[in-house]
Structure formats: C-alpha cells, structure tokens
Amino acid sequence: MPNEKFLGEFELIVMGALMRLGDAAYGVAIIEEIDHRTGRDVSVGALYSTLNRLEKKGYVEARMGEASAVRGGRAKRFFRVTRQGQTQVERSAIALHSMMQGLPAWLKGAQA
Amino acid sequence: MTRITAGSWSDWLIYFFAGPELGDAIAGDLREQSATDRPYKRSYELAFVRSLPGLIQLGWRHVSPKRIGIEAVFAALALALISAWEVLVARVYAWPLAVEFFAFSPLSITATCKLAYLVLFSIGMSALLVGWFTLNATTQPSWRVRAQRLGSCSIAGLAPTLILLLNPGPHDGDPLFRYIQIVSIALIGLVTATCCRARLKPA
Numbered sequence: 593m594p595n596e597k598f599l600g601e602f603e604l605i606v607m608g609a610l611m612r613l614g615d616a617a618y619g620v621a622i623i624e625e626i627d628h629r630t631g632r633d634v635s636v637g638a639l640y641s642t643l644n645r646l647e648k649k650g651y652v653e654a655r656m657g658e659a660s661a662v663r664g665g666r667a668k669r670f671f672r673v674t675r676q677g678q679t680q681v682e683r684s685a686i687a688l689h690s691m692m693q694g695l696p697a698w699l700k701g702a703q704a
Numbered sequence: 705m706t707r708i709t710a711g712s713w714s715d716w717l718i719y720f721f722a723g724p725e726l727g728d729a730i731a732g733d734l735r736e737q738s739a740t741d742r743p744y745k746r747s748y749e750l751a752f753v754r755s756l757p758g759l760i761q762l763g764w765r766h767v768s769p770k771r772i773g774i775e776a777v778f779a780a781l782a783l784a785l786i787s788a789w790e791v792l793v794a795r796v797y798a799w800p801l802a803v804e805f806f807a808f809s810p811l812s813i814t815a816t817c818k819l820a821y822l823v824l825f826s827i828g829m830s831a832l833l834v835g836w837f838t839l840n841a842t843t844q845p846s847w848r849v850r851a852q853r854l855g856s857c858s859i860a861g862l863a864p865t866l867i868l869l870l871n872p873g874p875h876d877g878d879p880l881f882r883y884i885q886i887v888s889i890a891l892i893g894l895v896t897a898t899c900c901r902a903r904l905k906p907a
Contacts, residue, residue, distance in 0.1 A: 618729070618733075619729060619730070619732075619733035619736075620733050620736045620737055620742070623733075623737070623744070624742070624743060624744045627744050628743075628744075635751065635754040635755045635757075635758055636730055636733050636734055636737065636751060636754075636755045636758070637730070637754070637755030637756060637757060637758025637759040637761075637762065638755070638757070638758040639758070640722065640726065640729070640730055640758060640759075640762055641758040641759075641761045641762045644726070644762055656725065656728075656729075659732070660732075660736075662735065662736050662739045663732035663733070663735050663736045664731065664732060664735045666728045666729070666731050666732030666735070667728050667729060667732060668729060668732060668733075669725070669726065669728075669729035
C-alpha cells in the first residue's frame with residue numbers, strides 16, 4: 593500500500609462524481625455533475641480516457657446500459673466505483689486534507 | 705458483440721479509436737450532449753473536436769507493445785516481400801516474358817506486358833499469403849483479425865497493380881509508382897494495426 597500511487601486531481605474529481613451519481617453514472621451525467629460542482633468543462637474524450645485508466649487500475653467497473661433515441665440508438669455505459677477504488681479515494685482525500693491543513697486563511701474557503 | 709453503427713465520418717473516427725463498445729457509448733454521449741433539453745448543452749461538432757485528443761489517447765492505450773511489435777513485423781514483411789518480388793522478379797521478367805509471348809497474344813505488346821506482370825504479381829501475392837497464414841498460425845488471432853489482415857494484404861497488392869494498369873508504358877519501374885506503393889503499404893499496415901487494437905488485451 594505505501595508504494596501505491598495516489599489518484600491524480602482529475603481522477604479524484606471523476607471518482608467523486610461517480611460516487612455522487614451512484615447507479616446513474618454514465619458519460620453525460622458525469623460531465624454535467626463535474627461541470628455543476630467544479631465549473632470545469634470536461635470533454636467526452638478526456639472523460640473516457642480517464643475512466644478507461646481507472647478501470648484498468650481496478651478502481652472503476654463498467655456495464656452497458658440501454659440505448660435511447662436521443663443518443664441516436666446508442667447504448668449508455670454506466671460506471672461504478674469498486675471497493676478498491678473507494679479505498680483509494682479515501683487515501684487521496686486524507687492526503688489532500690492533510691496537505692491543506694495549516695495553510696493560510698484565504699485557502700479555508702477552498703477546504704470547506 | 706456490439707454492432708458498429710457508424711453513420712458519419714465523426715462516428716467512424718470514434719469507433720476507430722475507441723472500439724465498438726466504448727465507441728457506442730462515446731458516440732451516444734456526444735449526441736445526447738447536443739440534445740436541446742440538456743442543462744449543459746454542447747454543440748456536437750465542437751464537443752467532438754474537443755474529444756479528439758482524449759480519443760487518440762484512448763485508442764493507443766489499447767494496443768499492447770507486443771501487438772505493435774507483431775504488426776510492425778508484419779508490415780515490414782509485407783513491404784519487403786511485395787517490393788522484393790516486384791523489383792527482382794516481376795519488373796525484370798514481365799517485359800521479356802511479354803515480348804516472348806507477344807506473337808501468340810491477341811493483345812497489344814503493352815497489354816501483354818501488363819498481363820504477364822499481373823500473373824507474376826499474383827504468384828508473389830500467393831507467396832505473401834503463405835507468410836500471412838504462417839503469421840496467423842503463430843499469433844493465433846481471431847478470424848476477424850485474420851480477415852482484416854487478408855483484406856489489407858489484398859489491397860496492398862491491388863493498389864499498385866491498379867496504378868500500373870492505369871499508367872501505360874513498356875517498363876513498370878516508375879519511381880512514383882514505387883513511392884505510392886511503399887506509402888500505401890505502410891498506411892495499410894498502420895490502419896490494420898489500429899483496427900485490430902479493439903480486440904486486443906491491454907498492455
């Protein structure tokens with residue numbers, strides 16, 4: 593565990609969005625959740641590239657969902673955080689929190 | 705297995721980089737993002753262009769170094785065999801052969817030369833196919849990959865032959881023809897490698 597790498601900033605954001613969305617986490621919903629919470633305009637390609645990387649690390653698992661007319665008859669791909677992924681998010685969040693502690697007061701808002 | 709339903713050039717690129725299953729989800733997401741009732745609506749074209757770097761990154765991550773090596777060896781083998789056959793055999797023997805048989809041929813001397821070239825080139829292609837099947841036997845790919853390889857092999861042989869047929873002349877050693885052939889074979893090798901990557905295990 594000590595040698596295991598931490599999640600990157602964007603990976604952590606994506607993992608957070610997945611955990612918030614639960615069973616409804618698929619491409620567009622994740623992008624909108626990130627945009628809503630962070631104001632970050634994420635491209636579909638960047639998101640899937642990150643999700644694919646997280647999937648390979650075993651932090652995320654995917655399943656195919658239903659197709660719909662608005663998607664041009666194409667299926668959704670739903671993502672879920674695995675137990676291993678949850679542990680990794682906790683580790684990264686604790687590390688981040690620990691680093692932020694004791695920093696100047698103007699950063700307090702960002703910590704909240 | 706998800707059916708590939710690419711309907712436009714952008715879809716084709718998405719499936720090309722992401723493979724059938726992931727490509728389906730990405731193409732669907734891009735369409736859904738541009739739907740009018742979305743709170744964070746995006747123009748399809750802009751969203752697609754912005755996604756390209758991620759798609760390219762995604763595509764190459766599927767290809768294992770082992771597979772890149774195998775495909776590179778194949779591309780080099782195909783290039784070497786076709787070029788060697790054409791330069792050493794077809795180019796040298798097609799014209800004398802045609803001249804020899806011209807008396808019996810109902811065709812013009814140029815047409816006879818090209819026919820002889822085609823026959824010799826076909827023999828070369830057959831030799832290449834033997835190598836092709838040997839490679840398949842060694843790497844044990846799926847039937848789809850085998851078919852893709854067969855297709856690229858045929859195109860590799862067909863493209864220069866067609867160029868030759870469209871450009872009359874007593875000798876077939878046109879340098880432009882050679883360059884076009886080399887580039888087309890290299891491109892075919894690259895496209896084949898990338899098309900195959902969706903079926904491959906990650907590195």
